[in-house]
Amino acid sequence: MLSKEQNELITETGPGTPCGRLLRSYWQPVATAEEMPPGGDPMPIRIMSEDLVLFRDDQGRLGLIGQHCPHRGTDLSYGRVEDGGLRCLYHGWLFDIEGNCLDQPAEPEGRKFCDRIHHTAYPVEEKGGAIWAYLGEGTPPLIPDFQFLTAPEPNRLAFRVKQLSSWLQGLESSIDPAHTTFLHRRPPGIRSKRSGTDVSAVRGTHPPAIGTEDTSFGTRIYAIHNSPNGRKYLRVNNYVYPSGTTASQSGDDVSYQGRIYVPIDDLSHYRFEFFYSRDKPMDKERLRKNREKNVAPDLRHVRRAENRYLQNREEMKRDDSWSGMGTHFPSQDAFAIETQGAIQDRTKEMLGSSDVVITAVRRTLLGAIKDIGDGKAAPGQIRDPSQGIFADFICAADYIEDDEDGPSYCRRALAQKQPAA
Ligand code: FES
Ligand SMILES: [Fe+2]
Numbered sequence: 001m002l003s004k005e006q007n008e009l010i011t012e013t014g015p016g017t018p019c020g021r022l023l024r025s026y027w028q029p030v031a032t033a034e035e036m037p038p039g040g041d042p043m044p045i046r047i048m049s050e051d052l053v054l055f056r057d058d059q060g061r062l063g064l065i066g067q068h069c070p071h072r073g074t075d076l077s078y079g080r081v082e083d084g085g086l087r088c089l090y091h092g093w094l095f096d097i098e099g100n101c102l103d104q105p106a107e108p109e110g111r112k113f114c115d116r117i118h119h120t121a122y123p124v125e126e127k128g129g130a131i132w133a134y135l136g137e138g139t140p141p142l143i144p145d146f147q148f149l150t151a152p153e154p155n156r157l158a159f160r161v162k163q164l165s166s167w168l169q170g171l172e173s174s175i176d177p178a179h180t181t182f183l184h185r186r187p188p189g190i191r192s193k194r195s196g197t198d199v200s201a202v203r204g205t206h207p208p209a210i211g212t213e214d215t216s217f218g219t220r221i222y223a224i225h226n227s228p229n230g231r232k233y234l235r236v237n238n239y240v241y242p243s244g245t246t247a248s249q250s251g252d253d254v255s256y257q258g259r260i261y262v263p264i265d266d267l268s269h270y271r272f273e274f275f276y277s278r279d280k281p282m283d284k285e286r287l288r289k290n291r292e293k294n295v296a297p298d299l300r301h302v303r304r305a306e307n308r309y310l311q312n313r314e315e316m317k318r319d320d321s322w323s324g325m326g327t328h329f330p331s332q333d334a335f336a337i338e339t340q341g342a343i344q345d346r347t348k349e350m351l352g353s354s355d356v357v358i359t360a361v362r363r364t365l366l367g368a369i370k371d372i373g374d375g376k377a378a379p380g381q382i383r384d385p386s387q388g389i390f391a392d393f394i395c396a397a398d399y400i401e402d403d404e405d406g407p408s409y410c411r412r413a414l415a416q417k418q419p420a421a
Contacts, residue, residue, distance in 0.1 A: 002346040002362065010365055011166045011343050013263040014049035018369045023048060023242050024136035025378035027143045028262045029272045030054060030064065030124075031131045032158045042086060044077040048135065049265040053077040054124070055086050055097075063097025064133045066120035070101075095119050129158035130272060141381035144217075145388035146246070148258040148274035154281035159291055160270045161330065162299040167243055167269035169337035169344055170261040174245040175237065175361055177223035178354040181207050183336055184329050185322035202233055211406055212360040217241060217380045217390040219364050221357050222406030227399075234409055236396045239361045241368065241380030248397035255279075256395040267342040270299075271330070294328045303331040305338055 002010070013020040030047055031054055042055035044067055051067035053076045065086070069076050074090040081087075083103065085096040094103035099121030101114045123134045128149025134140040143149065148156055163170055173179065181203070208223035219239040227233045238246045244260040258274035275282060296302050303309040309325050316324035325332050351359060368379050382388070392414060400409050 001349055001351060004347050006366065007343070007346045009369060010362065011168050012266055013167065014266065018373055019365075020048055021136075022365075022369050022372050022378060023263065024134075025141075025372065026136070026242050026381065027125065027132040027134050027140060028243075029130040029158070029160070029260055029270075030133045030262065032160055032272075033126050033129050033131055034158075036062070036131055042077045042079065042081065044075065046264045047133065048263045050120075050135070052120075052122070053079075053086065054131065054133075055081065057085055057097055058082055059084070061097050062124040062126065062131060064122045064124045065095055065097070065099055069093060070117055070119050071104075093117075095121075097121065097124070128274065129153070129156060130274070141378075141383050142385060144240075144382050144390065146258055146274075146393075147278065147389075148246075148256070148276035151276055151278070152281075154284075155277045157275045157282060157284055157287055159273045159275075159295075160299065161273070161295050161301060161334075162264065162268060163271055163334050163338060164268050164300070164305070164342065165337045165340060166266060166343045167261040167263040169340055170269050170271050170333075171239070171243055171245065172358055172361070173333045173337050174247065174259050174261070175219075175221055175239050175357050176355075177210050177221060177235065177237070177357060178207050179336065183323055183332050186327060187319050202227055203235075204228055204233070207354060208235075210354060210356055212357055213407060213410075214364065215390070215392050217393055218244075219357070219361050220394075220406075220410065224400075224406065231399045232402060232404075234396070234398055234400045234404075234406055236394055236406060236410060238393070238395055239357075239364065241378070242365070246395040248395050256397075273330070290328070294331055301331045301334045303328075303335065309335040 010019055013023055030045055031043065036043065036054060036056060038056060038060045040056060042053050045052050045054050052064050053067050054064050056062055058081055067075055067077060069088040071091060071093050074088055076086055076088055079086045079088050083094055085094045085102055087094040092105040093101060096102055099119035101117035104114050107113050123140060125132045127143050132143055203225040204227050206226060208225045211222040213220040218241045221237045223235045225233040235248050237248055240246060243262065244258065247257045247259065249255050255277045257276065260272040262270045262272065264270060275287060294302055303325060311324045313324050315321055321327055323332050325335060372378055394410050394413055396413065
Protein backbone atom coordinates (compact mmCIF):
# COMPACT_ATOMS: atom_id res chain seq x y z
CA MET A 1 0.00 0.00 0.00
CA LEU A 2 1.19 3.53 -0.73
CA SER A 3 0.11 6.83 0.73
CA LYS A 4 -1.84 9.17 -1.55
CA GLU A 5 1.28 11.36 -1.84
CA GLN A 6 3.52 8.39 -2.74
CA ASN A 7 1.02 7.17 -5.33
CA GLU A 8 0.98 10.60 -6.96
CA LEU A 9 4.76 10.88 -6.76
CA ILE A 10 5.25 7.58 -8.57
CA THR A 11 2.57 8.02 -11.27
CA GLU A 12 2.75 11.71 -12.28
CA THR A 13 5.15 12.10 -15.19
CA GLY A 14 4.43 15.46 -16.81
CA PRO A 15 7.14 18.11 -17.22
CA GLY A 16 8.51 19.27 -13.87
CA THR A 17 7.20 16.32 -11.83
CA PRO A 18 9.75 14.29 -9.80
CA CYS A 19 8.89 10.97 -11.52
CA GLY A 20 8.83 12.79 -14.88
CA ARG A 21 12.37 13.95 -14.14
CA LEU A 22 13.46 10.39 -13.42
CA LEU A 23 11.90 9.01 -16.62
CA ARG A 24 13.37 11.88 -18.65
CA SER A 25 16.89 11.03 -17.41
CA TYR A 26 17.03 8.04 -19.82
CA TRP A 27 16.34 7.48 -23.50
CA GLN A 28 12.77 6.34 -24.09
CA PRO A 29 11.44 4.54 -27.18
CA VAL A 30 8.78 6.68 -28.86
CA ALA A 31 8.01 4.71 -32.05
CA THR A 32 9.16 1.65 -33.93
CA ALA A 33 11.62 2.16 -36.78
CA GLU A 34 9.10 0.59 -39.14
CA GLU A 35 6.68 3.41 -38.39
CA MET A 36 9.21 6.06 -39.42
CA PRO A 37 11.03 4.76 -42.52
CA PRO A 38 13.20 7.03 -44.67
CA GLY A 39 10.76 9.25 -46.59
CA GLY A 40 7.99 8.46 -44.08
CA ASP A 41 5.38 11.00 -43.01
CA PRO A 42 5.65 13.17 -39.89
CA MET A 43 3.82 11.61 -36.95
CA PRO A 44 2.16 13.40 -34.04
CA ILE A 45 3.12 11.71 -30.80
CA ARG A 46 2.35 12.45 -27.16
CA ILE A 47 5.04 11.43 -24.67
CA MET A 48 4.86 12.15 -20.94
CA SER A 49 2.10 14.73 -21.52
CA GLU A 50 4.12 16.61 -24.15
CA ASP A 51 2.64 16.94 -27.65
CA LEU A 52 5.38 16.42 -30.20
CA VAL A 53 6.00 15.62 -33.87
CA LEU A 54 8.40 12.90 -34.91
CA PHE A 55 9.69 13.41 -38.45
CA ARG A 56 12.51 12.83 -40.87
CA ASP A 57 13.83 15.86 -42.73
CA ASP A 58 14.60 15.78 -46.44
CA GLN A 59 18.05 14.33 -45.65
CA GLY A 60 16.48 11.48 -43.64
CA ARG A 61 17.59 12.86 -40.27
CA LEU A 62 15.23 12.19 -37.38
CA GLY A 63 13.72 15.04 -35.37
CA LEU A 64 11.30 15.34 -32.47
CA ILE A 65 9.90 18.85 -32.02
CA GLY A 66 6.91 20.49 -30.38
CA GLN A 67 3.66 19.70 -32.19
CA HIS A 68 2.34 23.27 -32.10
CA CYS A 69 4.06 25.94 -34.12
CA PRO A 70 5.56 28.63 -31.84
CA HIS A 71 4.09 31.31 -34.15
CA ARG A 72 0.37 30.81 -33.55
CA GLY A 73 0.04 27.19 -32.61
CA THR A 74 -0.91 25.31 -35.78
CA ASP A 75 -0.17 21.56 -35.82
CA LEU A 76 3.23 21.00 -37.40
CA SER A 77 2.58 17.29 -38.06
CA TYR A 78 0.60 18.42 -41.15
CA GLY A 79 3.63 20.43 -42.31
CA ARG A 80 5.73 20.15 -45.45
CA VAL A 81 9.05 18.28 -45.30
CA GLU A 82 11.39 20.49 -47.30
CA ASP A 83 14.40 22.79 -47.26
CA GLY A 84 16.12 21.05 -44.34
CA GLY A 85 13.18 20.95 -41.95
CA LEU A 86 9.44 20.87 -41.34
CA ARG A 87 7.47 23.86 -42.65
CA CYS A 88 4.25 24.99 -40.98
CA LEU A 89 1.30 25.13 -43.38
CA TYR A 90 -0.20 28.29 -41.87
CA HIS A 91 2.45 30.97 -42.59
CA GLY A 92 5.39 28.90 -43.75
CA TRP A 93 7.75 29.03 -40.76
CA LEU A 94 10.40 26.34 -41.16
CA PHE A 95 12.03 24.36 -38.30
CA ASP A 96 15.00 22.03 -38.41
CA ILE A 97 15.47 18.93 -36.24
CA GLU A 98 17.18 21.02 -33.55
CA GLY A 99 14.25 23.42 -33.27
CA ASN A 100 16.01 26.27 -35.09
CA CYS A 101 13.71 28.50 -37.11
CA LEU A 102 15.21 28.61 -40.60
CA ASP A 103 12.63 30.67 -42.46
CA GLN A 104 9.67 33.03 -41.92
CA PRO A 105 8.58 33.89 -45.44
CA ALA A 106 5.80 36.28 -44.35
CA GLU A 107 8.19 38.45 -42.35
CA PRO A 108 10.09 41.36 -43.99
CA GLU A 109 13.50 40.45 -45.43
CA GLY A 110 16.41 41.38 -43.21
CA ARG A 111 14.52 41.26 -39.90
CA LYS A 112 16.21 38.77 -37.62
CA PHE A 113 13.02 37.58 -35.91
CA CYS A 114 13.95 33.98 -36.86
CA ASP A 115 17.02 34.07 -34.61
CA ARG A 116 14.89 34.79 -31.55
CA ILE A 117 12.78 31.65 -32.04
CA HIS A 118 13.88 28.36 -30.62
CA HIS A 119 11.30 25.63 -30.77
CA THR A 120 11.16 22.62 -28.41
CA ALA A 121 13.38 19.87 -29.84
CA TYR A 122 14.78 16.65 -28.39
CA PRO A 123 17.63 14.38 -29.49
CA VAL A 124 16.52 11.26 -31.37
CA GLU A 125 18.32 8.01 -32.14
CA GLU A 126 17.41 4.81 -33.91
CA LYS A 127 18.48 1.58 -32.24
CA GLY A 128 17.26 -2.00 -32.20
CA GLY A 129 14.23 -1.41 -34.41
CA ALA A 130 12.96 1.50 -32.32
CA ILE A 131 13.23 5.28 -32.39
CA TRP A 132 14.41 6.66 -29.06
CA ALA A 133 14.22 10.18 -27.67
CA TYR A 134 15.92 11.91 -24.78
CA LEU A 135 13.60 14.39 -23.11
CA GLY A 136 15.88 15.13 -20.16
CA GLU A 137 18.39 17.76 -19.17
CA GLY A 138 22.14 17.74 -19.69
CA THR A 139 24.20 15.22 -21.60
CA PRO A 140 22.18 12.11 -22.37
CA PRO A 141 23.50 8.74 -21.18
CA LEU A 142 23.81 5.85 -23.65
CA ILE A 143 21.08 3.44 -24.64
CA PRO A 144 22.29 0.16 -23.07
CA ASP A 145 23.38 -2.61 -25.45
CA PHE A 146 20.74 -5.13 -24.45
CA GLN A 147 20.77 -8.13 -26.76
CA PHE A 148 17.23 -7.37 -27.88
CA LEU A 149 18.60 -4.14 -29.37
CA THR A 150 21.96 -5.28 -30.69
CA ALA A 151 21.25 -8.78 -32.09
CA PRO A 152 21.35 -9.14 -35.88
CA GLU A 153 18.19 -7.73 -37.40
CA PRO A 154 16.62 -11.12 -38.30
CA ASN A 155 16.84 -12.09 -34.60
CA ARG A 156 14.87 -9.19 -33.17
CA LEU A 157 11.59 -7.37 -33.66
CA ALA A 158 9.97 -4.36 -31.94
CA PHE A 159 6.27 -3.54 -31.56
CA ARG A 160 4.33 -1.00 -29.56
CA VAL A 161 0.77 -1.06 -28.24
CA LYS A 162 -1.27 1.61 -26.49
CA GLN A 163 -2.81 0.76 -23.12
CA LEU A 164 -5.29 2.87 -21.17
CA SER A 165 -3.74 3.03 -17.73
CA SER A 166 -0.86 4.62 -15.88
CA TRP A 167 2.53 3.42 -17.13
CA LEU A 168 3.22 1.97 -13.67
CA GLN A 169 0.37 -0.53 -13.92
CA GLY A 170 1.91 -1.82 -17.15
CA LEU A 171 5.30 -2.14 -15.49
CA GLU A 172 3.84 -3.80 -12.39
CA SER A 173 2.11 -6.45 -14.50
CA SER A 174 5.38 -7.29 -16.19
CA ILE A 175 7.41 -7.70 -13.00
CA ASP A 176 4.74 -9.72 -11.16
CA PRO A 177 5.69 -13.43 -11.22
CA ALA A 178 2.60 -14.49 -9.24
CA HIS A 179 -0.04 -13.61 -11.84
CA THR A 180 1.20 -15.81 -14.69
CA THR A 181 -0.02 -18.97 -12.93
CA PHE A 182 -3.56 -17.57 -12.93
CA LEU A 183 -4.28 -14.90 -15.53
CA HIS A 184 -2.23 -16.64 -18.25
CA ARG A 185 -2.94 -20.24 -17.23
CA ARG A 186 -3.47 -22.67 -20.04
CA PRO A 187 -4.52 -26.29 -19.78
CA PRO A 188 -1.63 -28.76 -19.43
CA GLY A 189 -0.57 -30.03 -22.80
CA ILE A 190 -0.99 -26.71 -24.61
CA ARG A 191 2.28 -25.90 -26.24
CA SER A 192 3.90 -22.51 -26.61
CA LYS A 193 3.64 -21.61 -30.29
CA ARG A 194 6.99 -19.90 -30.11
CA SER A 195 9.08 -22.64 -28.56
CA GLY A 196 6.88 -25.73 -28.90
CA THR A 197 7.31 -26.35 -25.18
CA ASP A 198 4.47 -27.40 -22.90
CA VAL A 199 4.62 -24.33 -20.68
CA SER A 200 2.63 -25.74 -17.78
CA ALA A 201 4.90 -28.79 -17.75
CA VAL A 202 7.83 -26.43 -17.21
CA ARG A 203 6.33 -23.91 -14.81
CA GLY A 204 3.85 -26.11 -13.02
CA THR A 205 0.44 -24.94 -11.93
CA HIS A 206 1.29 -23.60 -8.47
CA PRO A 207 2.54 -20.10 -7.70
CA PRO A 208 6.33 -19.86 -7.65
CA ALA A 209 8.61 -18.98 -4.74
CA ILE A 210 9.63 -15.38 -5.32
CA GLY A 211 12.64 -13.28 -4.35
CA THR A 212 14.42 -10.09 -5.39
CA GLU A 213 17.90 -8.60 -5.32
CA ASP A 214 19.10 -5.03 -5.93
CA THR A 215 21.41 -4.64 -8.93
CA SER A 216 23.21 -1.88 -10.81
CA PHE A 217 20.41 -1.72 -13.41
CA GLY A 218 17.40 -2.02 -11.08
CA THR A 219 15.99 -5.15 -9.46
CA ARG A 220 16.56 -8.81 -10.23
CA ILE A 221 13.49 -10.98 -9.81
CA TYR A 222 13.62 -14.70 -9.02
CA ALA A 223 10.73 -17.10 -9.43
CA ILE A 224 11.27 -20.79 -8.68
CA HIS A 225 8.56 -23.10 -9.97
CA ASN A 226 8.06 -26.73 -8.96
CA SER A 227 7.62 -28.43 -12.32
CA PRO A 228 5.35 -31.45 -12.61
CA ASN A 229 8.46 -33.44 -13.57
CA GLY A 230 9.75 -32.89 -10.01
CA ARG A 231 12.54 -30.48 -10.93
CA LYS A 232 13.02 -26.90 -9.84
CA TYR A 233 12.61 -24.42 -12.65
CA LEU A 234 14.06 -20.92 -12.22
CA ARG A 235 13.09 -17.79 -14.08
CA VAL A 236 15.28 -14.71 -13.65
CA ASN A 237 13.52 -11.57 -14.85
CA ASN A 238 14.40 -7.95 -14.21
CA TYR A 239 13.17 -4.48 -13.54
CA VAL A 240 15.42 -2.10 -15.47
CA TYR A 241 15.58 1.65 -14.71
CA PRO A 242 13.45 3.57 -15.18
CA SER A 243 10.41 1.90 -16.80
CA GLY A 244 11.63 -1.34 -18.35
CA THR A 245 11.56 -5.05 -17.70
CA THR A 246 13.12 -8.10 -19.25
CA ALA A 247 11.20 -11.36 -19.29
CA SER A 248 12.81 -14.74 -19.86
CA GLN A 249 10.99 -17.16 -22.10
CA SER A 250 10.07 -20.58 -20.81
CA GLY A 251 11.20 -23.41 -23.02
CA ASP A 252 13.61 -21.24 -24.96
CA ASP A 253 16.32 -20.62 -22.45
CA VAL A 254 18.53 -18.54 -24.69
CA SER A 255 16.07 -15.75 -25.44
CA TYR A 256 14.21 -13.08 -23.57
CA GLN A 257 11.95 -10.14 -24.19
CA GLY A 258 12.49 -6.49 -23.39
CA ARG A 259 9.49 -4.35 -22.45
CA ILE A 260 9.44 -0.63 -21.85
CA TYR A 261 6.42 1.27 -20.56
CA VAL A 262 6.43 4.86 -21.82
CA PRO A 263 3.80 7.27 -20.51
CA ILE A 264 1.68 8.99 -23.15
CA ASP A 265 0.29 10.94 -20.22
CA ASP A 266 -0.63 9.86 -16.70
CA LEU A 267 -3.69 7.90 -17.87
CA SER A 268 -2.25 5.95 -20.79
CA HIS A 269 1.05 4.53 -22.01
CA TYR A 270 2.81 2.68 -24.78
CA ARG A 271 4.05 -0.80 -24.06
CA PHE A 272 7.11 -1.39 -26.25
CA GLU A 273 7.83 -5.04 -26.77
CA PHE A 274 11.22 -6.21 -28.04
CA PHE A 275 11.37 -9.84 -29.15
CA TYR A 276 14.79 -11.44 -29.23
CA SER A 277 15.98 -14.82 -30.38
CA ARG A 278 19.62 -15.56 -29.69
CA ASP A 279 20.42 -18.50 -31.88
CA LYS A 280 18.18 -18.36 -34.87
CA PRO A 281 16.23 -15.82 -36.92
CA MET A 282 12.75 -15.46 -35.55
CA ASP A 283 9.59 -16.25 -37.45
CA LYS A 284 8.60 -12.62 -37.94
CA GLU A 285 5.73 -13.44 -40.20
CA ARG A 286 4.08 -15.46 -37.47
CA LEU A 287 4.68 -12.71 -34.91
CA ARG A 288 3.27 -10.08 -37.25
CA LYS A 289 0.19 -12.19 -38.00
CA ASN A 290 -0.35 -12.71 -34.30
CA ARG A 291 -0.10 -8.97 -33.74
CA GLU A 292 -2.51 -8.20 -36.60
CA LYS A 293 -5.02 -10.51 -35.01
CA ASN A 294 -4.69 -8.97 -31.57
CA VAL A 295 -3.81 -5.29 -32.05
CA ALA A 296 -6.09 -2.89 -33.95
CA PRO A 297 -4.90 -0.08 -36.28
CA ASP A 298 -5.46 2.43 -33.46
CA LEU A 299 -2.60 0.58 -31.66
CA ARG A 300 -4.93 -0.64 -28.91
CA HIS A 301 -5.64 -4.30 -28.24
CA VAL A 302 -8.62 -5.73 -30.11
CA ARG A 303 -9.84 -6.96 -26.72
CA ARG A 304 -10.72 -3.81 -24.82
CA ALA A 305 -13.09 -2.49 -22.17
CA GLU A 306 -15.62 -1.38 -24.80
CA ASN A 307 -16.16 -5.06 -25.81
CA ARG A 308 -15.52 -6.47 -22.30
CA TYR A 309 -12.26 -7.89 -23.60
CA LEU A 310 -14.32 -10.34 -25.71
CA GLN A 311 -14.52 -12.60 -22.71
CA ASN A 312 -16.09 -15.93 -23.59
CA ARG A 313 -17.42 -17.86 -20.61
CA GLU A 314 -17.93 -20.99 -22.70
CA GLU A 315 -14.19 -20.93 -23.32
CA MET A 316 -13.70 -20.75 -19.55
CA LYS A 317 -16.05 -23.65 -18.91
CA ARG A 318 -14.28 -25.77 -21.50
CA ASP A 319 -11.02 -24.77 -19.77
CA ASP A 320 -9.59 -23.58 -23.08
CA SER A 321 -8.27 -20.60 -21.16
CA TRP A 322 -8.47 -19.60 -17.53
CA SER A 323 -9.61 -16.05 -18.28
CA GLY A 324 -11.97 -16.75 -21.16
CA MET A 325 -9.84 -14.27 -23.09
CA GLY A 326 -7.98 -16.37 -25.58
CA THR A 327 -4.29 -17.12 -25.39
CA HIS A 328 -2.68 -13.77 -26.21
CA PHE A 329 -0.93 -12.86 -22.96
CA PRO A 330 -0.54 -9.11 -23.62
CA SER A 331 -4.32 -8.78 -24.16
CA GLN A 332 -4.92 -10.54 -20.85
CA ASP A 333 -2.42 -8.20 -19.17
CA ALA A 334 -4.22 -5.21 -20.71
CA PHE A 335 -7.48 -6.44 -19.19
CA ALA A 336 -5.85 -6.76 -15.76
CA ILE A 337 -4.23 -3.32 -15.73
CA GLU A 338 -6.88 -1.27 -17.52
CA THR A 339 -9.63 -2.48 -15.18
CA GLN A 340 -7.62 -1.39 -12.13
CA GLY A 341 -8.69 2.15 -13.07
CA ALA A 342 -6.62 4.59 -15.10
CA ILE A 343 -4.50 5.26 -12.01
CA GLN A 344 -4.81 2.46 -9.50
CA ASP A 345 -5.68 3.75 -6.04
CA ARG A 346 -2.79 2.18 -4.15
CA THR A 347 -4.04 3.55 -0.84
CA LYS A 348 -6.72 0.85 -0.95
CA GLU A 349 -4.81 -2.22 -2.10
CA MET A 350 -4.04 -5.20 0.15
CA LEU A 351 -0.58 -6.52 -0.69
CA GLY A 352 0.31 -10.08 0.30
CA SER A 353 3.62 -11.92 0.54
CA SER A 354 3.38 -12.87 -3.17
CA ASP A 355 3.58 -9.12 -3.95
CA VAL A 356 7.15 -8.90 -2.69
CA VAL A 357 8.41 -7.87 -6.14
CA ILE A 358 5.87 -5.08 -6.44
CA THR A 359 6.98 -3.72 -3.07
CA ALA A 360 10.68 -4.04 -3.90
CA VAL A 361 10.42 -2.26 -7.27
CA ARG A 362 8.30 0.56 -5.84
CA ARG A 363 10.94 1.03 -3.14
CA THR A 364 13.64 1.16 -5.82
CA LEU A 365 11.66 3.66 -7.90
CA LEU A 366 10.85 5.91 -4.95
CA GLY A 367 14.54 5.78 -3.97
CA ALA A 368 15.59 6.83 -7.48
CA ILE A 369 13.07 9.68 -7.50
CA LYS A 370 14.41 10.85 -4.14
CA ASP A 371 18.03 10.60 -5.32
CA ILE A 372 17.31 12.80 -8.30
CA GLY A 373 15.46 15.28 -6.10
CA ASP A 374 18.53 15.38 -3.81
CA GLY A 375 20.72 16.28 -6.77
CA LYS A 376 22.31 12.84 -7.14
CA ALA A 377 22.81 11.18 -10.55
CA ALA A 378 20.04 9.00 -11.91
CA PRO A 379 20.83 5.35 -11.09
CA GLY A 380 21.48 2.64 -13.68
CA GLN A 381 22.82 4.81 -16.46
CA ILE A 382 25.54 3.77 -18.87
CA ARG A 383 27.88 6.58 -19.88
CA ASP A 384 31.04 4.67 -20.79
CA PRO A 385 30.74 3.35 -24.37
CA SER A 386 33.11 0.48 -23.54
CA GLN A 387 30.65 -0.79 -20.93
CA GLY A 388 27.78 -1.42 -23.35
CA ILE A 389 25.62 -3.48 -21.04
CA PHE A 390 25.45 -3.88 -17.26
CA ALA A 391 28.06 -6.36 -16.01
CA ASP A 392 25.59 -7.93 -13.56
CA PHE A 393 22.74 -8.28 -16.07
CA ILE A 394 21.33 -11.72 -16.67
CA CYS A 395 17.91 -12.86 -17.82
CA ALA A 396 17.40 -16.61 -17.82
CA ALA A 397 14.99 -19.53 -17.56
CA ASP A 398 16.52 -22.85 -16.58
CA TYR A 399 16.18 -26.00 -14.50
CA ILE A 400 18.31 -25.80 -11.37
CA GLU A 401 19.60 -28.39 -8.92
CA ASP A 402 17.82 -28.95 -5.63
CA ASP A 403 20.64 -27.36 -3.65
CA GLU A 404 20.77 -24.27 -5.85
CA ASP A 405 18.77 -21.07 -5.50
CA GLY A 406 18.30 -17.97 -7.66
CA PRO A 407 21.24 -15.91 -6.34
CA SER A 408 23.68 -18.84 -6.50
CA TYR A 409 22.56 -19.69 -10.05
CA CYS A 410 23.15 -16.08 -11.16
CA ARG A 411 26.52 -15.85 -9.40
CA ARG A 412 27.64 -19.03 -11.16
CA ALA A 413 26.30 -17.94 -14.53
CA LEU A 414 27.86 -14.47 -14.29
CA ALA A 415 31.19 -15.89 -13.10
CA GLN A 416 31.26 -18.21 -16.09
CA LYS A 417 30.56 -15.14 -18.19
CA GLN A 418 27.72 -16.90 -19.87
CA PRO A 419 26.06 -14.57 -22.30
CA ALA A 420 23.01 -13.03 -20.65
CA ALA A 421 20.28 -15.13 -22.07
S1 FES B 1 1.18 29.24 -37.06
FE1 FES B 1 2.87 28.24 -37.95
S2 FES B 1 3.69 29.69 -39.28
FE2 FES B 1 2.03 30.70 -38.37
FE1 LIG C 1 1.23 -11.00 -17.75
